[in-house]
Amino acid sequence: MIFEGKTVAITGAAGGIGTGLCRQFGRAGASVALMDLDRIALDKTCDALKAEGIAAEAFITDVSDLDSVRRAVAGTVEAFGSLDVMCCNAAIFPISTIEDTLPETWDRCMAVNTRGAFFCVQAALPHLRKSGAGRVVLTSSITGAVTGIPSFAHYAASKAALLGFMRGAVIELARDGITVNAVLPGVVETEALKLLGEEFATNARAIIPVHRLGQPEDIANAAMFFASPASGFVTGQSLIVDGGQVLPETPDGVLPPRQ
Template sequence: MTFQSQTAIVTGAGIGIGFAIARQLARQGASVLLNDLDEEVAQLAADRIRQEGGRCLAFAGDVSDVAFIQKMVDKAVAEFGKLTIVVANAGITIFGDFFDYQPEAFQKVVDLNLRGSFFLTQLAARHMREQNEGGSILLMSSVTGHQAHPGLAAYSMTKAALEMLAKNLVLDLSPYGININAVAPGATQTERTLDDPTYVRIWSRITPMGRPATVEDISNAALFLVAPQSRHITGQSLVVDGGWTAVSPPPV
C-alpha cells in the first residue's frame, strides 16, 4: 500500500493508537495533520514524524468543538492542497457505576466520542464532495461496542453508535466515492495502559491470542481500511482484539 499524494487528518494522535496511525501514514507517503488536545504533545509527536522523514503538521485543539473542527479541515486543505483521509480517533473513556454516573461525565463522553466524530465526518465529507476525488473516513470504535464491559455503559453506547453511523453514512457518502468504516480495538498496550502493572498480565490471560494488541496491530488495520485500494469496502466494522469478543471474559 502507498499513500503518496494522499492527505490525512488524524485526531487524538499525540500518543497511542492515533500516533501510530499518523506515523504509518506519513511513513508511506501521506501528508498528515496531527491533532491532539495538548499542544505540547501534538508538537512533539509531529516533530518525531518529521524527524523520520514524514510530512506532518501539528494542530492542537478540542475536536468536540465544531468551530475548531472547521478550522482544522480548512488548515489541512490550505497546507496540503486537499483532504482525502480522515481518522476520527479522538475519544474519552470515563468509567463509572451506572447507578451513580454523573451527567457531567456523560456529557463529556458524548461530546467528544459522538459529537466530535459526527461533525468531523460531516465537515470533511463536505470538502471531499467538493473535490470530487473521493476519500476515506475511519471512525474509532471499540470492542465495548460489541460486548458488555463493567463500568462503561456510556462509553460503550457511544462506540456502538459510531459503528451504526459508519453503516448509515454509506447512503450519503457512496455517491461521491467516499468510503467510511470503523475499527474496533480490543485491549491495547499504550502509554496509558502501561501505567497499570496488571494490564498486560490480565489481558494476556483472557485474550485467545495470548496478549493484548500493540498500537501497530490497530494501525495496520486502520491503514488497510483507508488505503485507496480499499475504497470498495464501506459501512463495515473491523474488530481487532486477538479473539476476545469470541469469548468475552471480563478483566478480573
C-alpha cells in the first residue's frame, strides 16, 4: 500500500494508536497531519516522524470544537495542498460506573469520541470531494459494538454510535467517491492501557487466542487497507482487529501456545 502524493489527517495523533497510524502512513509515503490537544506530546511525536524523513505537521486540535477542527483542516491543506484521508481516531475513556457517572462525564465522552468524528468529517468533506477518492477511517472499538466491560458504558455507547454515523455517512458520501469504514480494535498495548493496570492487561492477554496484545501498527495496517485504492469497493464495513479476542466462549476456550 503506497500513499505517495496523499495527505492523511489523524486525530489523537500524539500517542498510542494515533502515533501508530501516523508512522505507518508516513512510512508508506503519505504526508501526515497530526491533530491532538496535547501540545507537548504532539510536538514530540511530530519531531520523531520528521526525524524519520516523514513529511509531518502538527496542529493543536480539540475535536469537540468545530472551529478548532476547521482550523486544523485548513492548516493541513495549506501545508500539503490536499486532504485525501481523514482518520478519526481521537478518544477518551473516563473510568466510571453507571451509578457514578456524572452528566458532564457522559457529555465529554460523547463530545470527543462521537461528535469529534462528525466534526472532522464535516470539516474535511470539501477536500475529500476534491480528492476524487476520499477516504474516512473511524477508530471504533469492540467495546460497545461487540463486547462490554464494567465502568465503560459511556465509552461503549460512544464507540457504538460511531458505527451508526458510519452507515449514514456512507449513503451521503458514496456519490462523491468517498468511502467510510471503521476499525474495531481489541486490547492494544498503549500508554493508555497502563491506566487500567497490569492485571487488566494480563487477563486480556489470557483470552486472546494469538496470545499477545495488539500493537498500534496492527490497527494502522487495517486502516491503511481502508484508505488504499484496494478498498475502493468497500464502504460501510467494520473490521475487528483483536487477535480473536471476541471468539472464545470461556477463558479456558483458549488453547495454550505450542511448545
